[in-house]
Amino acid sequence: MVMTKVAPKKTVGNFGKLTAKMQRYREEIFDAKPYVDPERALLTTEAYQQYQDQQVDILRARVLEHILQKMTIFIEKDTLLVGNQAQHNRWAPVFPEYSMNWVIDELDTFEKRSGDVFYITDEAKEQLRKIAPFWQHNTLEDRGYAAFPEKSRLFYDLGLIGADGNITSGDGHIAVNYETVIKYGLVSYEKRIKEQMDQLDLTDINQQKQLYFYQAGLIVIKAVHDFADRYAQLAEKEAADATDQQRKDELLEIARIMRKVPYQPADSFYEAIQAVWFVHLILQIESNGHSVSYGRLDQYLNSFYENDVQAGKITAEKATELLTNLCMKTLTINKVRSWAHTEFSAGSPLYQNITIGGQTKDGKDAVNPMSYLILTAIAQAHLPQPNLTVRYHHGLSDHFMRQCVEVIKEGLGMPAFNNDEVIIPSFIARGVKKEDAYNYSAIGCVETAVPGKWGYRCTGMSFINFPRTLLIVMNGGRDPESGKQLLPNYGHFTEMKSYDELFTAWDQSLREITRQSVIIENTCDLALEQNYPDILCSVLTEDCIGRGKTIKEGGTIYDFISGLQVGIANLADSLAAIKKLVFEEKKITQQELWQALTDNFQGPGQEKLRQMLVNDAPKYGNDNDEVDQLIVQAYEPYIDEISKYKNTRYGRGPIGGTRYAGTSSISANVGQGHSTLATPDGRFARTPLSEGCSPSHSMDTDGPTAVFKSVSKLNTKAITGGVLLNQKMSPQLLRSPANCEKLVLLLRTFFNRLHGYHVQYNVVDRKTLVDAQEHPDKH
Amino acid sequence: MSTKRKINHDDKGLIFNIQKFSLNDGPGIRTVVFFKGCPLKCAWCANPESQARRPEKMYDEAKGCQIMVGEYRTVAEIMDVIMQDYDFYEESGGGVTLSGGEVLFQAPFAIKLAQAIKEKGIHLACETTGYTKPETFNEFYPYMDLIYFDCKQWSPLLHRQGTGGTNEMILKNMQTVIDSGKKYCIRIPVIPGFNYTDNDAQHFGELFGKMGVKRVELLPFHQFGLKKYADLGREYQMKDVAQLHSEDLLNYQKILQDAGITAQINGW
Numbered sequence A: 001m002v003m004t005k006v007a008p009k010k011t012v013g014n015f016g017k018l019t020a021k022m023q024r025y026r027e028e029i030f031d032a033k034p035y036v037d038p039e040r041a042l043l044t045t046e047a048y049q050q051y052q053d054q055q056v057d058i059l060r061a062r063v064l065e066h067i068l069q070k071m072t073i074f075i076e077k078d079t080l081l082v083g084n085q086a087q088h089n090r091w092a093p094v095f096p097e098y099s100m101n102w103v104i105d106e107l108d109t110f111e112k113r114s115g116d117v118f119y120i121t122d123e124a125k126e127q128l129r130k131i132a133p134f135w136q137h138n139t140l141e142d143r144g145y146a147a148f149p150e151k152s153r154l155f156y157d158l159g160l161i162g163a164d165g166n167i168t169s170g171d172g173h174i175a176v177n178y179e180t181v182i183k184y185g186l187v188s189y190e191k192r193i194k195e196q197m198d199q200l201d202l203t204d205i206n207q208q209k210q211l212y213f214y215q216a217g218l219i220v221i222k223a224v225h226d227f228a229d230r231y232a233q234l235a236e237k238e239a240a241d242a243t244d245q246q247r248k249d250e251l252l253e254i255a256r257i258m259r260k261v262p263y264q265p266a267d268s269f270y271e272a273i274q275a276v277w278f279v280h281l282i283l284q285i286e287s288n289g290h291s292v293s294y295g296r297l298d299q300y301l302n303s304f305y306e307n308d309v310q311a312g313k314i315t316a317e318k319a320t321e322l323l324t325n326l327c328m329k330t331l332t333i334n335k336v337r338s339w340a341h342t343e344f345s346a347g348s349p350l351y352q353n354i355t356i357g358g359q360t361k362d363g364k365d366a367v368n369p370m371s372y373l374i375l376t377a378i379a380q381a382h383l384p385q386p387n388l389t390v391r392y393h394h395g396l397s398d399h400f401m402r403q404c405v406e407v408i409k410e411g412l413g414m415p416a417f418n419n420d421e422v423i424i425p426s427f428i429a430r431g432v433k434k435e436d437a438y439n440y441s442a443i444g445c446v447e448t449a450v451p452g453k454w455g456y457r458c459t460g461m462s463f464i465n466f467p468r469t470l471l472i473v474m475n476g477g478r479d480p481e482s483g484k485q486l487l488p489n490y491g492h493f494t495e496m497k498s499y500d501e502l503f504t505a506w507d508q509s510l511r512e513i514t515r516q517s518v519i520i521e522n523t524c525d526l527a528l529e530q531n532y533p534d535i536l537c538s539v540l541t542e543d544c545i546g547r548g549k550t551i552k553e554g555g556t557i558y559d560f561i562s563g564l565q566v567g568i569a570n571l572a573d574s575l576a577a578i579k580k581l582v583f584e585e586k587k588i589t590q591q592e593l594w595q596a597l598t599d600n601f602q603g604p605g606q607e608k609l610r611q612m613l614v615n616d617a618p619k620y621g622n623d624n625d626e627v628d629q630l631i632v633q634a635y636e637p638y639i640d641e642i643s644k645y646k647n648t649r650y651g652r653g654p655i656g657g658t659r660y661a662g663t664s665s666i667s668a669n670v671g672q673g674h675s676t677l678a679t680p681d682g683r684f685a686r687t688p689l690s691e692g693c694s695p696s697h698s699m700d701t702d703g704p705t706a707v708f709k710s711v712s713k714l715n716t717k718a719i720t721g722g723v724l725l726n727q728k729m730s731p732q733l734l735r736s737p738a739n740c741e742k743l744v745l746l747l748r749t750f751f752n753r754l755h756g757y758h759v760q761y762n763v764v765d766r767k768t769l770v771d772a773q774e775h776p777d778k779h
Numbered sequence B: 001m002s003t004k005r006k007i008n009h010d011d012k013g014l015i016f017n018i019q020k021f022s023l024n025d026g027p028g029i030r031t032v033v034f035f036k037g038c039p040l041k042c043a044w045c046a047n048p049e050s051q052a053r054r055p056e057k058m059y060d061e062a063k064g065c066q067i068m069v070g071e072y073r074t075v076a077e078i079m080d081v082i083m084q085d086y087d088f089y090e091e092s093g094g095g096v097t098l099s100g101g102e103v104l105f106q107a108p109f110a111i112k113l114a115q116a117i118k119e120k121g122i123h124l125a126c127e128t129t130g131y132t133k134p135e136t137f138n139e140f141y142p143y144m145d146l147i148y149f150d151c152k153q154w155s156p157l158l159h160r161q162g163t164g165g166t167n168e169m170i171l172k173n174m175q176t177v178i179d180s181g182k183k184y185c186i187r188i189p190v191i192p193g194f195n196y197t198d199n200d201a202q203h204f205g206e207l208f209g210k211m212g213v214k215r216v217e218l219l220p221f222h223q224f225g226l227k228k229y230a231d232l233g234r235e236y237q238m239k240d241v242a243q244l245h246s247e248d249l250l251n252y253q254k255i256l257q258d259a260g261i262t263a264q265i266n267g268w
């Protein structure tokens, strides 16, 4: 029998407290009320008006340049890192170029929302109304709608395929190459662009297009450099005014650093972390796509830290303070979404991920002193953002795992774990080079990509509502709610002879929806490519400079994307109930079931029928093959079909250019549940769907090992876009060290033996969790 | 399922629960098989549904109705469930624990099940009161890799008053295990009004000294079983007795330690 090594007797937990300075800074951020900030919108409008004759790459570069030159900047009195996104912390800038209609429509309702409330001043409303006409028929959303093929548009409008995020926002879902930024500075990118430019033959139209990209790249690099300089000047000015000597010194140090990075290479830990934050920030001024991630923060910061320690320039405490400062800066970034989209992303999270742990390029344990300090910083800062992911591999020490469990106990739902043992081989099988596969990081929360080399949205394309699709299939291809015929009619459920007949109809219909989702995604991608290139993000992603192309034109080394399939467990449980209770045991007739679904179980005797659906049919999440195999089969048509369709970058440079499945549905399950009638698993109409590939709420009655077993039956190798598993755990359970060790063993088995992809633990009871999403300031 | 005696259940065991990922029943990740039926009748029993050696009705709050507790299951059926978590046992150094009720109240079946588990090379533990004939016990315990012994009383008389049976067989079987060199763990459920006095602790100390026991675990009395009595529609004599907390056992622990016995308090 293989016994896992006993944990070494190093202490775990004891993360200590924030420094007094950081404690004050944290309070300041939590006290900040979220407002809708019009400043970026006004500056963007000015720039668009001034530069609309420019080639699109130049136009976009000038927009960023204009914003960075003119936007309000400030240095908070308790921060050591500088850079702000809006006029005040937690204010959310408006990005009118992506979508403006909803902003105007919701101006008077932002404050009245039931969740994710934003305040707005009358002046701001006025300013936004004034620029609105310029954006009419002039946003990503308008362009997307105009370009949708009619039939596909119907799927989008009815919400069966969700793509609000893709058509009202920038892309996001990316990590750039921070290692190069801090080691070589933006100056190195500038140099490379100039070299490339020198070689262009402008008689070739393709190379002429590249010229615009390169020119745009030089504009943004200079813009970033000048923006840093603005902070240097501000810091010097504030230093001159400062009465407190310590703060004066700090400000002068900030000024020195801002004169240097991110343009020049960083030479110390402090400089490196400032450079990373600054670039991370500007990427989120350039575009409002969420899930902009840090990549493997412990890997690229550690050498700076260790050098400083050796030179006696820094202590662990000081480094931790800077890391907590980074966490809090990360939290200041905010995003206001349309109400419709908010339902898909409750809690206004931005999914800015930090990944630690994992393996080095040659397969050794990559945990280093910085990994531990980041854990400490996350525990001390105790914030809902950034998201922390630990890359698991079998060589991860028990001590590090135990320390992770101590952070889990903080109740922040992190760290989440991604599993090297599955992700790396599946990347390699898809053509990712070994050294790159070993260097992957999490993007957002579950999904994974090679930082700095991968295009946008390794996941985060469109959402397909599986349970609602089933209802449409049962209804002869007609949407029961709108009455619209969306899919071919394979017969009504009430007339079907067998489960197999239903399954065949499901198979064919799901393939059709999959095709429609591809059309919708490509439409969004086309509009984004033609009109909204992110120049800075492209410059920092390989090998856009080498190819003279933006990310969206195929500039990256790798470009695989995935959408999200929502309601996995509801589909599983629905199919099992139909198969067993209707077709096998004939306890419920087809008519009775269909009627009950139509009546939302409100008719006479229908609650009893619903109880049968809930109690008498097997449920996904209990290691029961009878139901688990049904979802494996039902997922397969999607996995098979989606693999056939290329993305818009296919054949234009990147390895891949294709799609795969993914189930990291975050909170889309709530929004998509809203538009879904009652389902055969006994779920009431409009209530949330199940999350990711987690079992339906409280349907997993056989404990965590059974959940892991069920999840592991999914075709994880094919679902490279992420298999999200959210597990809840009571705080009492983790009180004893012995139980914490058992949690480690449980995780090891899931990852080593069952090839799990991801798991995340929430150790708060459900009520606190919901409250935390709605009032993050309270927690 | 009929509960009549005449139905032949020879090949089956009466089981009231199989719990995966059970946390306090041995090393690693374990599945616990709960046997239904117990020859003793402790007033503080936290699993009253485990006492009767027949299926019985019990109210299930989650379902909002009466359910049957206890099911006759074959070795093969139980093994199917056990094997589902094989990977977890192997990775974690865990396995299976047989518990109850009293496992040895269905000794022939328990032995068959133990054989099947050992054939798969799975680590096997049991939680027992040891209240069975030594011949039966001697047939059973060699299959175990680890034995948790519930030692409730040092005095035969008081044992009978509290549980309905004396402790002579128990102590004999316990001695067998101690002498066999098997891994074992002796646990004292510390119950107010039954074995919670300083005098009790002193006597336990002497007894263990004689028997060669070096270490015991103390389990403070808790009220987790309270609701189950109501759900079974049964009277619960201990309902007004206050729970004990770890700190309530510090003196008890000290007395044992003064007698040379390491006593670990396993608070809940």
Ligand code: SF4
Residues within 6 Å of the ligand: B038, B039, B040, B041, B042, B044, B045, B046, B047, B050, B051, B100, B101, B102, B129, B163
């Ligand atoms: S021996 Fe155990 S199971 Fe039997 S009655 Fe006593 S406490 Fe309950």
